[in-house]
Amino acid sequence: MYACLSKYLRTVLLLVISALLVVACNRIDLAYRNLDMLVPWSLNDYLSMNRQQKTWLNERLKQQLAWHCRTQLPGYLTWIDEIQAMVASNAITDQQLQVRTEEARQAIAKVADQITPSAAELLRSMDDEQVREMREAFADDIRERQAKYVNTPLARQIERRAERMEKRLSTWLGELSPQQRLRVMTWSQGLGEQNRQWIANRAHWQAQFSAAMEQRHSDSFEPRLEILLKKRESLWTPEYRIAFQRTEQEARRLLVDVMAQSSEQQRQHLEQKLAQVRQSFSELKCLKG
Template sequence: MLRRLKLLLVLLTLSLVLAGCNRVGLAYRNLDVIIPWTLNDYLDMNAGQKSWFNDTLKEHLAWHCTTQLPGYLDWLDRLQQMVDDNQVTDAALQTRTQEAKHAIAEVAREITPSAVELLQGLDDEQVQAMSDALAKDLRKRQDDYLKPPLAQQIRERAERMNKRLDSWMRPLSASQQQRVMAWSDALGEQNTEWIGNRAHWQAQFIEAVQQRHSADFPQKMQQLLVDRESLWTPEYRAAYARTESAARSLLVDVMAESTKPQRQKLTQKIDKVRNDFQALKCLKSAQS
């Protein structure tokens, strides 16, 4: 639940470059509505908690827009330069990925004290309801991503990637689509490691929240939200490294085969994301 909060703050910016959203500015301007609405799926806050949360969220969003978004614009500039120079290489993608991870960590560190305060104020009934909601969410993901036969998982993973890339680069050529299918096929049972690690994290999160009044609760939440990689299962740690490497290799190969119209559309999409951010009033105020 709280992990989704920090992801909303950052992934609605950095990772939207690959997510296919055409209305980044609109989404960002409405985070004060989107985030509480999303959290309602997991946590039923009382009136006092909602009031505190909304006030705290406004502070975090103001911090995010004025201190983090300028760095995202620079990140987009570097991304676009890679495309313009036709230098989408493994090394360059590794650098952009590390920059994105750093941005996510910055948001996680910023919100962790507020997360601790919110969770410590929950009663036992709210904690149980949150646990039930997380368990329901996990079961749905297991149904969606683990129950289908492996061949179907591979096909659907390729379809999702094709859709993302089509949105940003025009329809892929036959050879590009074949490369996407080869990528998905090589990942094999990656869904198993991903869902298994998610279940592992959720179990530790709920266990920590059940002991939310203990002296070391803030430290536990710091690890769960900021240093989450330290809690990964060994299987997922190895799978994640393979997955990240495979994703970079896929993008390098797809871009190597890209046509001029595909690269033009990608540049135009990056321009639109940048313009959407630059039009935000909060960012203009910070830069004035």
């Protein structure tokens, strides 16, 4: 449940583009009401909170969700309208996708900016045992990802990456054509061993977060947390920075090509999915209020 919910926000913000990255939850209204954290990572995955901390977090989340629905969701509706117009005109270009991606980044940054003070307050309340458990959870996370995404033959990594992409694209377009599946495989082959840089960078970020937690009672903690949550790119490893730029570029190229190869039926399927997402948002009680 928590994994689906933490992916949900990114799906909302990146909608079509994030079809390359995540799978949307089926019940948007339910997911939104139960969203566990409005950040690109889930505290619940790594921190074991006591009853008092959970109660505090639940109350604070109510406030954050009310702010998010009142001030951010209207902009998402406009964003979806722009995506729908792109699909309807059947003219999705690399330039358009860059604009939509930057808009999504800005939306994520606004959320990160809003929740950072609350995150700092919660993290300061963690005791040494909770921080130790967090470090162990980080280590387990990296081991699991290494086993799943790196410690397999490269040919198998490429095959699995293509399978995941096909599944994600099919969520929005329906069944892919042989030509589209071939393009997905070519995309996956071109990325090579990018999994290695991705996981190494993830471990690098986690190590810096753990170091910051050792200073959670100092005045320097919240400024450091702001960098960790709001300016994550500034902390990337040089290898990952290069890999990310290339991966993002190749993802846009893939989407442009797949849409250029799309059938009328697939575009109708995508328009229907977008319309469903928009309707689900527009019917949220908090938005109407």
